[in-house]
Amino acid sequence: MSVYTGMWKGSGTSANVAMIVYGEETRSETLPLFDSYSDKKLFARASINTFVVSLPDSLHSPIMVKLWHDNSGSSPSWYVNQVVIKNLETEEKWYFLCGRWLAVDKEDGKVEVDIPLASKSDLSSFKYQFYTRVSKSLGDGHIWLSVVTRPPHSPFTRAQRLSCCVCVLLCAMLAGAMFYQFGEKQEDTVNFGPLRFSLKQLQIGVQSAVIVVPLNLLIVAIFRNIKPPYGNNEKSHHEERKASRRNVADSLKNRKTKTPGCLPYFFVYIGWLLCILSSITAATFVIFYSVQWGKEVSNQWLTSALISFFQDVALMQPIKVIAVALLVALILKKPPEEKTAQSVKDSALEVNKTVNVVAPTGEELLVARKYRENMVETISNLVEIVVFLTFVICLFVIVYGNRGYSRYRLTLNLENVLKDSFEEVRSHVV
Numbered sequence: 001m002s003v004y005t006g007m008w009k010g011s012g013t014s015a016n017v018a019m020i021v022y023g024e025e026t027r028s029e030t031l032p033l034f035d036s037y038s039d040k041k042l043f044a045r046a047s048i049n050t051f052v053v054s055l056p057d058s059l060h061s062p063i064m065v066k067l068w069h070d071n072s073g074s075s076p077s078w079y080v081n082q083v084v085i086k087n088l089e090t091e092e093k094w095y096f097l098c099g100r101w102l103a104v105d106k107e108d109g110k111v112e113v114d115i116p117l118a119s120k121s122d123l124s125s126f127k128y129q130f131y132t133r134v135s136k137s138l139g140d141g142h143i144w145l146s147v148v149t150r151p152p153h154s155p156f157t158r159a160q161r162l163s164c165c166v167c168v169l170l171c172a173m174l175a176g177a178m179f180y181q182f183g184e185k186q187e188d189t190v191n192f193g194p195l196r197f198s199l200k201q202l203q204i205g206v207q208s209a210v211i212v213v214p215l216n217l218l219i220v221a222i223f224r225n226i227k228p229p230y231g232n233n234e235k236s237h238h239e240e241r242k243a244s245r246r247n248v249a250d251s252l253k254n255r256k257t258k259t260p261g262c263l264p265y266f267f268v269y270i271g272w273l274l275c276i277l278s279s280i281t282a283a284t285f286v287i288f289y290s291v292q293w294g295k296e297v298s299n300q301w302l303t304s305a306l307i308s309f310f311q312d313v314a315l316m317q318p319i320k321v322i323a324v325a326l327l328v329a330l331i332l333k334k335p336p337e338e339k340t341a342q343s344v345k346d347s348a349l350e351v352n353k354t355v356n357v358v359a360p361t362g363e364e365l366l367v368a369r370k371y372r373e374n375m376v377e378t379i380s381n382l383v384e385i386v387v388f389l390t391f392v393i394c395l396f397v398i399v400y401g402n403r404g405y406s407r408y409r410l411t412l413n414l415e416n417v418l419k420d421s422f423e424e425v426r427s428h429v430v
Helices: 120-124 126-140 158-179 199-211 213-224 232-241 243-251 267-290 295-331 362-400 405-429
Strands: 002-005 017-022 048-052 064-069 078-086 093-102 112-116 190-192 195-197
Touching (some): 064 078, 093 120, 120 126, 158 199, 213 267
Antiparallel strands (some): 002 048, 017 064, 064 112
């Protein structure tokens, strides 16, 4: 049984979670989804938590699950994507689509929900296919956004993602610098604070972003498709921690789980070599080009680099994600399968039935809801103050960025001249 948590910030929960599985004629006992043998954080953002449970034979096919939490911890709000129950003997799967918050301060304010079994039409619908793939791809496939929203089970680490972003940025800056190597001047520019924009700069920024796409795709493809290491020491430690669950582990050895990676692990060094060499080479040539420019050309090149950066973040990456998700949703009609790292594959958890998880009700629920509303309002006010101050600072930079001392002197001299002229005219009139 696997529980899928939402991808975005704040989707994970610190609360204790429990579940009941209902069949046509009977139901399971309460299943506290808590494991005392595991030291990892359960139900974190974008996580997939897999539990091994024993359901009664009389349950047959599940038709509904009841899911709740006790609203404990510092961040109890929880966004549940779906629950998947799999029969380890027959490999049959049942999907329960949730797609809602279990939180006292969101939606209907409830922390428990009944999720019916999803039909084949629900699973093959365009809405489910497209939304599932877009949310996953934006959090994992958008190279800039994924530095923050990387799924915990992904073998593509944050260090690798950040290095790819730095490599893309430096290579785009080099590509833009090559267009400015002769120091040509731009015409018809529009001043925006200390920066100057023109149609030529916009064109150079877009071209620079497109030029570095092949190198970026190559390095990212290498890092994404490396088989994760799983040495003997890790195996022995893994078996030692799960000694009390030997029978369950043995029953899971033959599970057919889709694991990521098709390249040997030594390709990680090739990926790092390409990334580091590309970054150092690009940074070196950017320095060499920049020493030939003056202030005007440097500002124009910086503007093109910023255009290239924002174009990649706000246009190229989202368009790629949405286009791929749209194409796959139209072609495939089955639920997307998660590629799970070996360490996650072998980390199935057992429910701890000694834990009692009770959802808050009545007066307790009202108090918790009021507390969360006050906290959210306070945070919202602080964020509003920070945004307002940032807006004021940006406004000052834009309005006064082009005002220098020479302009002040020119304005002062003009005022003095006009003042003297008006005084002379007034004296003649009188």
